[in-house]
Amino acid sequence: MRMSESFSSPGIDPPSPTLSARLRELAEYLAAPAAGRLTEEQRALSLGIARRLVTAVAARLDPAIDANALWADWLHGGVPGAERLVGHCFARAEEHRWREQSAHRNASPAPVHPGDATADAPAVDTALSDVDRAYLALQIADRRRFDALGNPALAVGDLDAELFRALLLDIAAWRLAEVSRDTDRAAQLGDAVRAVVSRQAEEPGIADAANAYHAILGDRVPQVAADAIARHNWPVLIALAAAAHRRSYGDMALSLLTAQAAALPSLLAPLQLDRTALAPLEASLAMLPSRAVADGGGGDQVDPKPSGRDGR
Amino acid sequence: MSERIIRGRIDRSGLLVSADTPLLRLQQRAGSGLGKPLALPHLARLVALAQRLHRDISRPMYTADDHSDIHALVRIVPDADGANLEISDWRTGPTIHPQIPVIADSALTPQGWTWECDQQLRVVALRAASDAPAVPAGWEGRSLSELFELQPDEDGRFPVLRALGRQSRFDGQRVQADGPTGRVAMTLTGEPQFDAAGVFTGFRGSAGLAEPQAQAAPLPGAVLTDPAFGSLPLSDPQFGRRIDGALRGPLSRIIATAETISGQFDGPIRADYARYAGDIAHAGRHLLGLVDDLADLQNIERPGFKAAADEIDLGDLARRAVGLLGMKAEEKGIRIDAPRVDDKMPATGEFRRVLQVLLNLLGNAIRYSPENSQIWIRVDRADDRAMITVADQGQGIDADQQAVVFEKFERLGRTDSGGSGLGLYIARRLARAMEGDLTVESAPGQGARFTLSLPARD
Numbered sequence: 001m002r003m004s005e006s007f008s009s010p011g012i013d014p015p016s017p018t019l020s021a022r023l024r025e026l027a028e029y030l031a032a033p034a035a036g037r038l039t040e041e042q043r044a045l046s047l048g049i050a051r052r053l054v055t056a057v058a059a060r061l062d063p064a065i066d067a068n069a070l071w072a073d074w075l076h077g078g079v080p081g082a083e084r085l086v087g088h089c090f091a092r093a094e095e096h097r098w099r100e101q102s103a104h105r106n107a108s109p110a111p112v113h114p115g116d117a118t119a120d121a122p123a124v125d126t127a128l129s130d131v132d133r134a135y136l137a138l139q140i141a142d143r144r145r146f147d148a149l150g151n152p153a154l155a156v157g158d159l160d161a162e163l164f165r166a167l168l169l170d171i172a173a174w175r176l177a178e179v180s181r182d183t184d185r186a187a188q189l190g191d192a193v194r195a196v197v198s199r200q201a202e203e204p205g206i207a208d209a210a211n212a213y214h215a216i217l218g219d220r221v222p223q224v225a226a227d228a229i230a231r232h233n234w235p236v237l238i239a240l241a242a243a244a245h246r247r248s249y250g251d252m253a254l255s256l257l258t259a260q261a262a263a264l265p266s267l268l269a270p271l272q273l274d275r276t277a278l279a280p281l282e283a284s285l286a287m288l289p290s291r292a293v294a295d296g297g298g299g300d301q302v303d304p305k306p307s308g309r310d311g312r
Numbered sequence: 313m314s315e316r317i318i319r320g321r322i323d324r325s326g327l328l329v330s331a332d333t334p335l336l337r338l339q340q341r342a343g344s345g346l347g348k349p350l351a352l353p354h355l356a357r358l359v360a361l362a363q364r365l366h367r368d369i370s371r372p373m374y375t376a377d378d379h380s381d382i383h384a385l386v387r388i389v390p391d392a393d394g395a396n397l398e399i400s401d402w403r404t405g406p407t408i409h410p411q412i413p414v415i416a417d418s419a420l421t422p423q424g425w426t427w428e429c430d431q432q433l434r435v436v437a438l439r440a441a442s443d444a445p446a447v448p449a450g451w452e453g454r455s456l457s458e459l460f461e462l463q464p465d466e467d468g469r470f471p472v473l474r475a476l477g478r479q480s481r482f483d484g485q486r487v488q489a490d491g492p493t494g495r496v497a498m499t500l501t502g503e504p505q506f507d508a509a510g511v512f513t514g515f516r517g518s519a520g521l522a523e524p525q526a527q528a529a530p531l532p533g534a535v536l537t538d539p540a541f542g543s544l545p546l547s548d549p550q551f552g553r554r555i556d557g558a559l560r561g562p563l564s565r566i567i568a569t570a571e572t573i574s575g576q577f578d579g580p581i582r583a584d585y586a587r588y589a590g591d592i593a594h595a596g597r598h599l600l601g602l603v604d605d606l607a608d609l610q611n612i613e614r615p616g617f618k619a620a621a622d623e624i625d626l627g628d629l630a631r632r633a634v635g636l637l638g639m640k641a642e643e644k645g646i647r648i649d650a651p652r653v654d655d656k657m658p659a660t661g662e663f664r665r666v667l668q669v670l671l672n673l674l675g676n677a678i679r680y681s682p683e684n685s686q687i688w689i690r691v692d693r694a695d696d697r698a699m700i701t702v703a704d705q706g707q708g709i710d711a712d713q714q715a716v717v718f719e720k721f722e723r724l725g726r727t728d729s730g731g732s733g734l735g736l737y738i739a740r741r742l743a744r745a746m747e748g749d750l751t752v753e754s755a756p757g758q759g760a761r762f763t764l765s766l767p768a769r770d
Contacts, residue, residue, distance in 0.1 A: 102508060136434060136453050143437030148426045232508035280508070
């Protein structure tokens, strides 16, 4: 439905895109006035994540693509396939807000007492254990979900093939309009899409790392998950929960972030955590403002179910 | 900068038993108080370190309350019943909340990389900014010190390793890394990361391309043809650079590795082994200093060479020298009787050079003293001369030897690996360049007394 049509009425000039967007927003508001809305921070984070994803995918398709021009066009005309992207961008943005909040509160290092330095020292890394190696891989996969400045991003390797292909085709279509007179380059673009899709399929993502870590931990999962909660190491908790539930990382993140406190024990049941271990998690989530809690009281207008490539 | 000293006292069990108002206020804002454990984590760590080492340490201190970040310099003097705190240069600034991204925009240039490593310095993230050279392939999980070949700073130290030990921020770590077209010189900056339990989890930082002049140019023909110091072509203008190229690289690697072992960064090892590694690092730094001296000889021998005229306190410098070489003396059971804290002797001379002379004198005294003996360091003044004397109970130097002991490459017939024979020569040249002198009094069997005199200051 196009708002310019819906809200055009005799005596009013066809609205500008801005007016159209505002009217659409108002219509959505009137449809559910009690629902919580996106904050500016949430909008900005999600938009930034979308932009970084588009830029990264465009660079893979053809380094000659002017990502700034592409994004400027899409900002003006709307991001194609926005519905496909919103869940992923929102999940990543909310996870980032959560982690940022914890980082704020983790400013004070613990005092190191005599003897602690050696007692707590990690094992010699000449022979990295399988568990340590899997944890390292998980950390690396997680850090791929940031840009060079530490801003949140979606790693291409984490995208499901369908979403990635659709985005590639949208970018290719934009590029095609630019190089339409150059038939050779247009043909190359098609080849490039196929090659990039094929490479992405082989690229390990955070889901692979999460599954490997979960599998190698075996019966140590509850202990490691409890430790992750105590240390506010949310990526590890999300990864273990996602692997245990056989859900995508983004899906699991959003489930946690939108869960009521009472729902957390059942949500994390596969991790076999006792109630006291969950306390820091409950407290941390409770402190996160503007959360889209799944009780309907503050729900945002997005479908909180992004399906990652590992969704099973 | 405030010159006021803020004092405090920690007892044997780590309780803050007395504190000047600013320190007490900070302790109270941290939820503690007098007679309670020190609630300032960084300061508590430094106190623990000083107590563990049984010696004074002076370090920058970073702490914060709800309203401000506080930077200060803290000196911790441990004793049998606890430790005294002396805090100076107390500066407060508005609180800077750590945020994601913590990589300051100013720290990352478009030509730079950002990186992140875990607590064992294994790299978990490496990304290039928009105009930066591509990052090397296969960085995932590699050691930071392997990915970036660490270069020592002017003091022969490695900021990143020091920061690892202290779990603090660092900058100015010079490195060499693999770029797309060969080796590139870069400078690393990093912030420590902590989890909610306050456990150090690694560093996050940036790597910027170093200024072209800071790049260590490969030195052609850097291998010395004749290792005998006496035959080195000191007059050759390339001498300094050749020494640098031939020795600095291997020494840097020795120091870096020894510091890693000594700091037990890769896991616990036996305490005596850690100490041996510390000694290796120490000796390495000393050798690196010698390399500097050799390269510096040209300067010293140049007519008109002049040192800076800093306002110094010979008592303070003596205590610093003891702090640096105390462990070496302890190993031989040698007791050093150094000037007390209130023993001041104002003089004029270049701070770094005077410390260099004192380290040479004290190092020689330790080296040539018998085990379980004593070394005295005394400061004194005669007219317009401020003097400091280092006396030992070694075998002494006879009159003939005294005549040549300050000669270049003179080792009085010794063949051990203790020195190059340049130390006293350089020391006297430096003393004279500072309008002072270095003299010796000794007799066989009665030890030696080396006296450095400098212009006194009122």
